[in-house]
C-alpha cells in the first residue's frame with residue numbers, strides 16, 4: 001500500500017477528535033485509548049496502516065511519526081452513530097504500561113486529536129441522545145459504587161429504569177396539562193371539566209406514583225452516597241473501640257489514656273449494601289494540647305457533614321454536663337443516637353430504649369455485645385428498607401422530585417382556579433424533567449460531568 005501523507009484529523013465542522021486513556025492509571029495487562037470524533041477511519045489508518053472494519057477487532061502495529069512501532073495491538077472502530085458517544089469512536093487496545101499508553105496518547109494528539117476533558121465522552125453520549133442525564137450520572141455511580149448493592153442499582157438506572165418511571169410520570173402530567181389547557185379556552189365549561197376529566201383523581205394518582213418513585217430514589221440515594229456516621233464523646237468512652245468493632249479490624253489506636261485519638265480515623269464498611277462511612281474523632285474536652293485542639297476542631301467540622309451523630313457515653317457514669325454541652329452544640333436537625341458503652345463494667349445488658357430526645361443503645365464495644373442493635377438502629381434512622389428494585393439516585397434527583405411534589409400540592413390548592421392549576425402543573429413538569437435533562441443548563445452539565453474521570 002502506498003504511504004499516505006500524514007493526516008491530521010478534523011471533522012467537517014472543524015472540531016478535533018478527543019482522546020484519552022480510558023483504562024485506570026498504572027500497569028495493566030491491557031490499556032485502552034479511546035478516541036471520539038468525525039470520520040476516524042483515516043485516523044485509524046494513519047495510526048496503524050489499516051482501515052479497520054466496523055465493530056471487529058483488527059490487529060495492527062501502532063507507529064510513531066518516525067515509523068517506529070510503539071506497540072502492536074487491537075483496533076476497534078465504531079462508526080457513527082452506532083457508538084458509545086454517537087460519533088465515530090476508535091479504541092486502541094495496547095499493552096497497559098504507563099509509558100506505552102503515554103506514547104500512544106501523544107501519537108493520537110500528533111494525529112490531530114486533543115485531550116478529552118473529564119466526562120467528555122459521556123457528555124457527548126448525552127448530547128447525542130445516547131443516554132439521558134440520569135443514565136449518564138449512573139455511569140459514574142456504577143464506576144464509583146462502593147458495594148455490590150450500589151452497583152446493581154446503578155446498572156438499573158443506567159439501563160433506564162429510573163428514567164422510564166420519570167418519563168411515565170411526565171407523560172401523565174402532560175396529559176393532565178393538555179386537558180386543562182384545552183378547557184381554558186372554554187371558561188364556561190371549567191366546572192364540568194373538573195368532573196369530566198376527574199382532575200382530582202388524576203392528581204391523586206400522579207402523586208401516588210411520585211411517592212413511590214421518591215421512595216425508590218431515596219433508597220438509591222443512600223446506596224449511592226452512603227451514610228456518614230460520626231462517633232463523638234468525651235475522651236476514653238470507647239469511640240475507637242467501637243469503630244474497630246464495626247470494621248472488624250484494629251484500625252484506630254485504643255489505649256486506656258484519655259486523648260489517644262487526635263486526628264480523624266475514617267473507614268467505610270457495608271451495612272446491608274449501604275456504604276457506611278464511620279468516622280472516629282478526637283474526644284471532646286477542654287485541652288491545652290495543641291494537637292488535640294486541632295483534632296477537636298476537626299471533629300466539629302466532621303459533625304457538620306454527618307448524617308447521624310453517635311454520642312458515646314460511659315455506661316458507668318451516664319450522661320452528664322459534658323454530654324449535655326456536646327448535644328447543645330450539635331446542629332438542631334442532625335439525627336442522633338446515644339450509645340452507653342462499657343456495659344460489661346456496669347453490669348448492664350445490651351438493650352435499646354428510647355430516651356426523651358434520642359434513642360439509646362447500651363452495648364459493649366470490647367466484646368461486640370449489642371453492636372448489632374446499633375447497626376439496626378442506624379438503618380432505622382435513615383429509613384432503609386431492603387428492596388429489589390432500587391435505582392441509583394442522587395441528591396439532585398431527590399430535590400427535583402420533592403420540587404415536583406410541592407408544585408403538585410400547590411396545584412391541588414388552586415382548584416377550581418384552572419389557570420393557576422395549569423401553571424403549577426407546568427412548574428411540576430419542568431422540575432421533573434430536569435432529572436432526565438430535557439431542560440438542562442450548561443452549569444448543571446459542568447457540575448455533573450466535571451466530576452467524572454478523564455477517559456469516561
Ligand SMILES: Nc1nc2c(c(=O)[nH]1)N(C=O)[C@@H](CNc1ccc(C(=O)N[C@@H](CCC(=O)O)C(=O)O)cc1)CN2
Nearest residue numbers: 022032034076078081082083084085086089091130139
Ligand atoms: N471496550 C469498551 N468496553 C466498554 C465500553 C467501551 O466504550 N469500550 N463501555 C463504555 O462505557 C461500556 C459499554 N458501553 C457501550 C455502550 C454502547 C456502545 C455502542 O456501540 N452503542 C451503539 C450500538 C448499540 C448496539 O449495537 O446494540 C449505539 O448505541 O448505537 C458501546 C459500548 C463498558 N465496556
Ligand SMILES: Nc1nc2c(ncn2[C@@H]2O[C@H](COP(=O)(O)OP(=O)(O)OP(=O)(O)O)[C@@H](O)[C@H]2O)c(=O)[nH]1
Nearest residue numbers: 235236237238239240241259260261283342365366
Ligand atoms: N471494659 C471495657 N473497656 C472498654 C470498652 N470500650 C473501650 N474500652 C476501653 O476504654 C479505653 C479507651 O478506649 P478507646 O476506644 O481508645 O476510647 P476513645 O473514646 O477512642 O478515647 P480517646 O482517644 O481518648 O478519645 C481502652 O482501654 C479500651 O480498651 C468496653 O466496652 N468495655
Ligand SMILES: [K+]
Nearest residue numbers: 240253260261
Ligand atoms: K482512642
